[in-house]
């Protein structure tokens with residue numbers, strides 16, 4: 135059958151539309167997926183940056199809860215090491231270097247409070263971010279928590295993943311929402327596929343400071 139001029143135009147238009155969808159699928163318009171707190175062009179963050187100060191650990195190894203022995207101190211130290219090794223962050227352990235404490239890591243049984251872990255952010259003495267409430271100002275001190283209550287069925291790698299996720303918040307990453315591989319997916323749905331910082335998380339931290 136001979137195509138009329140009108141049919142040819144329709145085929146071209148259809149091809150163009152398919153082309154647009156294919157192009158969108160291959161190279162999404164939003165190249166970065168990481169999320170910050172506050173405004174995209176003026177995000178909130180750790181005021182003193184990620185190459186000064188130190189972190190301290192109040193959590194201990196050997197905490198017994200629910201028939202399990204948790205290694206929370208080791209997990210936190212390893213978790214901070216992940217960010218220090220993979221991003222531009224260089225926040226050493228206070229016990230090694232002293233320095234001003236910027237992140238404190240706790241780990242207890244906090245009971246049924248709804249979260250595996252969370253962070254409280256402070257600007258001076260003022261609490262500016264708490265648990266699931268996003269921070270309203272940049273911060274200079276963070277208390278990061280991990281909750282044994284919800285972790286009795288988790289492996290070390292999984293609760294270390296929670297610790298890595300919480301440090302991600304401390305460094306300024308908000309929850310990742312669009313399905314990009316990220317440690318900043320909401321870990322309430324553990325086991326998360328991603329238990330270490332992913333490329334998008336690394337870019338997010340490096341581009342924030």
Ligand SMILES: [Zn+2]
Pocket residue numbers: 299303309320321
């Ligand atoms: Zn979170």
